[in-house]
Amino acid sequence: MATPLRSSAADRTRPTVWDGLVVLVILLLAGALFAALLPKETGGSLTLLVTLDGEEIGRYDLDEAAEGTLVTIEAPYPMTIELSPRGVRVAETACPHGDCAAAGWIDRAGEQIVCLPNRLILSLEGEETTDIDVVIG
Amino acid sequence: MKLRALLAGCAAFLMLTGCAASGAEETERTFFAMDTVMQVRVFGDGGEEAVQAVCDEVQRLESLLSRTQPESDITRLNQSADGGTWVALDGETAEVLDMALRYGEETGGAFDVTIAPVMDAWGFGTSEEEYRVPDGTELAALLPLVDSGLLTLDRENSSAWLETAGMEVDLGGIAKGYAADRAKAVLEEAGITSALLNLGSSTVGLVGGKPDGSPWRIAVRDPADESASLGTLALTDCSVSTSGGYERYFEADGVIYHHILDPETGYPAEKGLLSVTVVTDDGSRADAWSTALYVMGAEEALSFWRQSGDFECILCRSDGTVQVTEGLEEAFTAEEDGNGYTFEIVRR
Secondary structure, eight states: OOOOOOOGGGGOSSOOHHHHHHHHHHHHHHHHHHHHHSOOOOOOOEEEEEEETTEEEEEEEGGGOOTTEEEEEOSSSOEEEEEETTEEEEEEEOSSSOHHHHTOOBOSTTOEEEETTTTEEEEEEESOOOSOOEEEO | OHHHHHHHHHHHHHHHHHHHHHOSOEEEEEEEETTEEEEEEEESTTHHHHHHHHHHHHHHHHHHHOSSSTTSHHHHHHHTTTSOSOEEOOHHHHHHHHHHHHHHHHTTTSSOTTOHHHHHHHTOSSTTSOOOOOOHHHHHHHGGGOOGGGEEEETTTTEEEESSTTOOOOOTTTHHHHHHHHHHHHHHHTTOOOEEEEESSSEEEEESSOTTSOOEEEEEEETTEEEEEEEEEEEOSOEEEEEEGGGSEEEETTEEEESOBOTTTSSBOOSSEEEEEEEESOHHHHHHHHHHHHHHOHHHHHHHHHHHOSOEEEEEETTSEEEEEGGGTTTEEEOTTGGGOEEEEEOO
16 A cells, blocks of 8 residues: 655644745735735826827826927817926917816826817826815816 | 744735725726716726716717707707797606706796806807807897796696797706716616716716715815815715806906806806805706805805705805805815815804
C-alpha cells in the first residue's frame, strides 16, 4: 500500500520565512488594490471635455495649454473658446443670445458652460473632490 | 496556524474594504430636452434601462408640451387661437394644463401660462430668439393676451381653446417639474431606489437618498456669484426648484433685464428678490411656485407659504437677507463665511 502524500508543512508548528514572505506579498497586493479603489485626493489638474450634441469633439489637458490659447469650434453657430491653465471661457460666439460667452470663466472640476443653440457643453474634469451632489440655480 | 488564520483574516478584510470603496454602480446620462440640458444619475442594478426610460419619458412629454415642436398639442392649441373650436388634446396635456390653471388661480395670477406673447416680445421665448426691449406701446397691446381666464379647458373631453387671436400657452414654468415627477415615477417602477435628476439646473428631482442611505447634498447657487453658493440642502425623496433673474438676462443701455416676467406688467419682476428656491414633494408645484413667489416678492411669498403649508422655501433678497422657512431649518446649512448674506429662519 502506497504511503499517503503529506506536506512537510503539516508537521511544522511554527511559521517559516516562506510563510512570512507569502503574508508580505498578499498584504502588498491588497494594499495596492485598496489604494487604487480609494477616491482620489484633491489635485489641481484640469481636463476640458467638449461635447457637441452628445458627441465628444475635443479633450484638452489645461495644464499644457498656453495662456490665451484660442480654439475654434465648428458648431452650427461657430464659436471660439479660450483655454488657460486656470480654466476655459467662450471668447466669441455667433449664437443668438451669447449666454455661453456671458457665463465667463469656469475654473473648477465639475463646472460646465452650456450653449443651448449649439447643443454644446464645455465640462471641466479633474481630481477635485466635493461632497456636493448637484448645484441648483 | 495562528499566523495563517491572521493572514486569511487580513486578506478577507482588505478585500471587503476594497469592495466597499467601489460603491454602488452608477449610470449617468446627459441629454438636451425642453430647451435645456438635463442629467440623470441612477445608482444600482438596471441603471442603463432606467436611464433610457427617463430619456424616453422626457422626450415623450416634450413632444406633447413644447410650443416649438410643430406637431405638439400646445402648438396645435396655440395655432387655433380664436378659431372658436375646441382643440383635442392628449389626456396628459389636459392634466398639465389643468394643473397650470389651478396654480394660476392659487397664486392670484403670479403664475400664468399664457404669458408667451410677452416672453416672445423680449426674446425670452426660446434659445433661438434674440433679446430686445419692447416699448411700452407694444407691451400694452400684448398684455390683454396674457389672461388664463381666456384659456378654457374641458378636462373630461381632454380639449381646450384659446379665446383671443394672438394668445399662446407656454408650459416652460411647469413642464420640467412635471417631467421630474414622471421621471421619478418611471424610476420607481423600475425598482430604482437611489437617483438624482437634474433637469436643467433649476429643477432637481430626488429618488430616495444616496446609495449609502445618506441625504443628497444640493448647493443653492449664490445669485451674485456663479461659482459660490448660499448654502447646502441635505434632502431625500423630494423635488427642488429655483427661479432667479440671473439664470437668463441681457443688458441694454446699462440696464439688466431678466427672464422672469410679471404677468401684470409685462416687465421683468422686480420685487426685491434675487432667487427663490422651493422644496416640496411635487415637482410641478415646486416649479410653478418658485416662479410665482419670485413675481410676488418676499412679503407676499411668505404670506402664501404661511397659508399653503405644503412647501418650504429659501428667499434670497436683494437687501442681502436670506430667509429660510422653518421646515428647512435642519436641512439647510449656510456657507461658513455667509458670502456677505444675513440668514434668518422664518416661522409660521
